[in-house]
Amino acid sequence: MKSANLPELVPARIIADGKAEMWLAGCGAKLGHLTGKLRDEKTQRPVIGDWVLVRDGNERATINALLPRRTQLVRRAAGKRAEAQVIAANLDIVFIVTAVGDDLNPRRLERYLTTVWEGGAEPVVVLNKADLAVDLEAMVREVARVTNGAPVIATIAKAAAGADVILDHLRPRCTAALVGSSGVGKSSLVNRLLGREAQAIGGLIGRERGRHTTTRRELFVLENGAILIDTPGMRELGVMDAEEGLDAAFADITELARQCRFGDCAHRGDAGCAVEAAVNTGGLDAERFAAYVTLQKEIAANQRREDPRSAAESKRAAKSMERAVRQKSRNSPKGR
Numbered sequence: 001m002k003s004a005n006l007p008e009l010v011p012a013r014i015i016a017d018g019k020a021e022m023w024l025a026g027c028g029a030k031l032g033h034l035t036g037k038l039r040d041e042k043t044q045r046p047v048i049g050d051w052v053l054v055r056d057g058n059e060r061a062t063i064n065a066l067l068p069r070r071t072q073l074v075r076r077a078a079g080k081r082a083e084a085q086v087i088a089a090n091l092d093i094v095f096i097v098t099a100v101g102d103d104l105n106p107r108r109l110e111r112y113l114t115t116v117w118e119g120g121a122e123p124v125v126v127l128n129k130a131d132l133a134v135d136l137e138a139m140v141r142e143v144a145r146v147t148n149g150a151p152v153i154a155t156i157a158k159a160a161a162g163a164d165v166i167l168d169h170l171r172p173r174c175t176a177a178l179v180g181s182s183g184v185g186k187s188s189l190v191n192r193l194l195g196r197e198a199q200a201i202g203g204l205i206g207r208e209r210g211r212h213t214t215t216r217r218e219l220f221v222l223e224n225g226a227i228l229i230d231t232p233g234m235r236e237l238g239v240m241d242a243e244e245g246l247d248a249a250f251a252d253i254t255e256l257a258r259q260c261r262f263g264d265c266a267h268r269g270d271a272g273c274a275v276e277a278a279v280n281t282g283g284l285d286a287e288r289f290a291a292y293v294t295l296q297k298e299i300a301a302n303q304r305r306e307d308p309r310s311a312a313e314s315k316r317a318a319k320s321m322e323r324a325v326r327q328k329s330r331n332s333p334k335g336r
């Protein structure tokens, strides 16, 4: 987009998204409203973290264009309709927060990792409430088994333990978001990192299921200019079109699949299947493989719903072509 064509438009960033209006930074006006298709088309609608072009004003700006997203975090919106919901855009890092106790679940982590890898941000897993762990080291090891190289940080938000390790990841001016179930301590971590009680945190006792303390996405700026986005807890994370994310989150299985006898092996009773062989010899956890199959089906179902046949087919073909090219150009396969 050349400025010659759009002389009055200036870039701005969405720092909070509302129904009718968006909070803006980087331009004169604090609030802006959406115009035309930005308002009407769901996929075009800006979200927190997005860069937009606005026609500035004293009090209100109009938001005229959405700039291409570098990365995004997309989930399947809760409810029956399989609509994509963009949680945040242009994130460098996503802290996937879980906590010692009921929330800790390898299957849930795999879903989050798939979603984050797909969107292009770098995942970092945070295991909060480390003070409640009987054997923290064993837990971190268990988590690390499913994170496939993504860092795992144990924290105690209540006591600041591990906050320095999180800060090490927050390069100056980067943008990071915290996501995870309700009650794992995302807002407690935000407060700890900011060094002030910016966010309300959940009550100490009797948290009923499904009660969310944080109800909207909010953005905070740390001393070094890093941006931190706190999000409301998610009860479940439905994956959308996340084939590449799945391959990245399950790189161990992707790697094994290359050794199957047939290129189109479905890993379900096929002759010479390296994946099933690994399950049978205990090299690959059967539950992890089952989770992979479930996610694969979920993704395929989304694609069928979303796209009239041919679109999904051509997309798959394009992606496998991309993968082939990448494999060729990759000189050192990532070891685990």
Ligand SMILES: Nc1nc2c(ncn2[C@@H]2O[C@H](COP(=O)(O)OP(=O)(O)OP(=O)(O)O)[C@@H](O)[C@H]2O)c(=O)[nH]1
Pocket: 128, 129, 130, 131, 132, 155, 156, 157, 158, 159, 181, 182, 183, 184, 185, 186, 187, 188, 189, 200, 201, 202, 203, 204, 205, 211, 212, 213, 214, 215, 231, 232, 233, 234
């Ligand atoms: N034992 C222990 N409790 C913690 C820790 N961090 C947070 N908590 C408690 O966990 C509860 C939930 O914390 P929040 O920060 O509100 O959790 P959240 O993830 O922001 O929850 P939502 O906003 O609902 O998504 C509060 O009672 C915190 O005091 C920790 O490191 N150890």
Ligand SMILES: [Mg+2]
Pocket: 186, 187, 188, 200, 201, 213, 214, 230, 231, 232, 233
């Ligand atoms: Mg919160």
Ligand SMILES: [Zn+2]
Pocket: 257, 260, 261, 265, 266, 267, 268, 270, 272, 273, 274, 275, 276
């Ligand atoms: Zn196979």
